[in-house]
Amino acid sequence: MNETEASIVLNMLPHVGPMRFQKLHRHFGSAVTILKATGDQLRQIPGIGEEVSSSIRNWEKEVDLAAELKLVSEAGARVVVAADSEYPSLLREIADPPIVLYVLGNLIEQDQRQGIGVVGSRMASHYALEAAKKLSYQLAYAGLTIYSGLARGIDTAAHQAALAAKGRTVAVLGSGLGKLYPRENELLAEKIAQSGAVISEFSMNTPPSKQSFPKRNRIISGCSFGVLVVEAGAHSGALISANQALEQGRSLYAIPGRIDQATAIGSNRLIQQGAKLVIEATDILNDLPLLFSEVPTLAPSQPKNLLVAEDLAIYHAIDNDPTPIDQIIKKSGLPAASVSSRLLALELAGHVRALPGQCYVKLI
Numbered sequence: 001m002n003e004t005e006a007s008i009v010l011n012m013l014p015h016v017g018p019m020r021f022q023k024l025h026r027h028f029g030s031a032v033t034i035l036k037a038t039g040d041q042l043r044q045i046p047g048i049g050e051e052v053s054s055s056i057r058n059w060e061k062e063v064d065l066a067a068e069l070k071l072v073s074e075a076g077a078r079v080v081v082a083a084d085s086e087y088p089s090l091l092r093e094i095a096d097p098p099i100v101l102y103v104l105g106n107l108i109e110q111d112q113r114q115g116i117g118v119v120g121s122r123m124a125s126h127y128a129l130e131a132a133k134k135l136s137y138q139l140a141y142a143g144l145t146i147y148s149g150l151a152r153g154i155d156t157a158a159h160q161a162a163l164a165a166k167g168r169t170v171a172v173l174g175s176g177l178g179k180l181y182p183r184e185n186e187l188l189a190e191k192i193a194q195s196g197a198v199i200s201e202f203s204m205n206t207p208p209s210k211q212s213f214p215k216r217n218r219i220i221s222g223c224s225f226g227v228l229v230v231e232a233g234a235h236s237g238a239l240i241s242a243n244q245a246l247e248q249g250r251s252l253y254a255i256p257g258r259i260d261q262a263t264a265i266g267s268n269r270l271i272q273q274g275a276k277l278v279i280e281a282t283d284i285l286n287d288l289p290l291l292f293s294e295v296p297t298l299a300p301s302q303p304k305n306l307l308v309a310e311d312l313a314i315y316h317a318i319d320n321d322p323t324p325i326d327q328i329i330k331k332s333g334l335p336a337a338s339v340s341s342r343l344l345a346l347e348l349a350g351h352v353r354a355l356p357g358q359c360y361v362k363l364i
Contacts, residue, residue, distance in 0.1 A: 004100070005065060006031035007081045011099040012063045012203050015055045018096040023047060031081075031099075035059065071204040075177055077104045088112055094222040094248050098201035102177050104189075105197035110168055115145040116284065117220040117245070119238040120154030120230035121263045128231035128263070131255050132157040135228065137348045138281035140167025147172060147220045149213075150185050150198070154230045154238075163191055164345035170223070171198045174216035176206035187337055217241040218248075226251030226287070228278060232266035239266045242275070251287060253278045310334055314342050315362070318352060322359040 001009075010016050010031055016024075021031075027045050028034045034042075035056065042053040055062065072079060080086045080101050089112045091097050118136055120128060132154045136146050140162035148155040150171040162169035171192050175181045177200055180189055189198050201219065202212060217240050221227050227245040229252070232238035245252050254275040257264025271277050278284060310332075317323070317331035329339045343360060346352045352360045 001032060001035070001065075003031050003083070004079055004081055005069070006035050007100045008068060008079055008203075009059050009063050009065055010034060010056070011201070012068065013055050013059060014062075015052045016099075018099055020047060020052065021099045022096070068203060071178055072102065075104065075204065077102055077177055077204075079103070080107075088115070088223045090115070090225065091219065091222040094218065096218070097222065098219060100201065102200045102202070102204065103197055104177055104199070105193035105195075107170070107197050107199070108168070110143070111145045111170060111197070111223070113225065114143060115147045115170070115224040117147045117224040117227035117241065117250075118154065118158035118230065119148060119217070119220065119227060119241045120232060120267075121236055121238065122151050122153040122155075123263065124153040124157070124231050125257075125261065125263060128154060128255070128257065129157045132230045133161040133344065133348060135230075135255070135278065135281055135284075136161035136169075137165045139284065140169065141165040142281060142285055143167070144285075145170060145196070147224050149174065149216055149220060150180075150182075150189060150192075152182055152185075156185060156188065158230075159188060159192055160341070160344055161348065163195065164341055164348060166195075169196045171196075172216050172219045172223070173198065173200040173202070174213040175208040176200055176202045176204045178204040179207045181208040191337065191341070213237060214240050214244075218244045221245040221248055221250050224250060226253055226284065228253040228255070228284065229267045229270055229275070230255050231257055231263050232270070233263045234265045234269075236263075236266050239270075242270055252276065253284055255279075310338060310342055311346060314339055315346065315351060318360050318362050320362065322355050322361050325358045325360065328360065 010021055024034045039053045039057055042048050080103055082092055086107045116139055136158040140146050145168040146158050146162040147170050148158045159169050169192055180186055192198055221241055221244045227241055227250055229238050229242050242252055252275040254267045254270040255278050257267055313332040317328045329336050347354050353363055354360055
């Protein structure tokens with residue numbers, strides 16, 4: 001058994017967890033050595049009682065390692081541990097870094113220090129969705145990696161905008177890769193994995209739960225130098241991300257919302273409490289010299305070259321009057337996924353405008 005396999009086992013044991021794993025790893029030096037330890041050796045570690053010790057000693061009764069490795073292989077994924085170069089360097093610094101990361105796609109050097117978390121309401125307002133699209137597009141185009149949680153609302157808008165900018169985006173799941181949630185974002189996850197990564201600390205078939213999403217949120221903030229809250233209600237899960245970002249020593253940013261809108265109360269309060277008010281991408285980009293002793297060299301994504309090839313076909317499929325997306329897909333003859341992605345790019349570049357009811361109209 002190698003170090004990665006031993007780490008997968010320990011990650012799947014319900015009584016271990018990241019904090020106990022850190023304590024055990026500091027004492028024994030490796031995951032393999034932890035699994036080889038005797039009960040007496042394990043119980044010498046503070047906080048490791050009989051229940052945890054017994055679970056580790058009898059791991060084969062609880063974990064089917066061969067089955068888990070098969071699921072990883074069948075999904076085209078792989079597992080990385082903290083010692084691997086692909087493991088995000090900023091994530092190693094938090095108090096409870098994941099024992100392992102299941103990765104679909106690729107994590108590259110740009111993702112290590114140039115990540116910005118973008119979070120917000122699942123039931124986002126039109127204003128918030130447009131703000132998330134605009135800022136995520138600009139930040140991804142400038143060379144930052146957009147980290148978000150693949151949830152409905154703000155997360156989805158952030159990922160889509162980064163893809164439209166041909167930039168980097170990483171989706172952090174609150175479930176295993178084999179139980180992707182929400183199901184309607186499966187196609188989006190596939191597109192993210194093609195040019196970025198979909199990651200999770202949970203074993204392949206772990207379903208989403210109320211407990212798994214706060215755990216997911218600490219990874220979003222942990223991988224990022226800062227977190228941008230686009231819209232959050234008074235009790236929004238995005239506020240959990242904000243609090244975790246502060247605990248991890250990350251910068252906190254927020255977009256102001258209407259004072260009479262319930263879904264903006266939390267994000268407006270964050271600004272009152274010291275989060276930096278963000279109006280445009282430069283409000284975040286200008287902070288980089290303050291955050292890093294050695295400022296990361298941002299590599300802008302591919303130059304915008306709109307209204308060629310697919311974009312022209314889509315643009316000409318839009319009438320002068322509001323045109324439903326189904327009609328655009330039919331007239332352009334392009335796949336629905338391509339049309340949706342390129343429409344967003346055309347919208348952010350100012351060529352078309354999105355209207356209610358999934359309709360679009362030309363602007364120029």
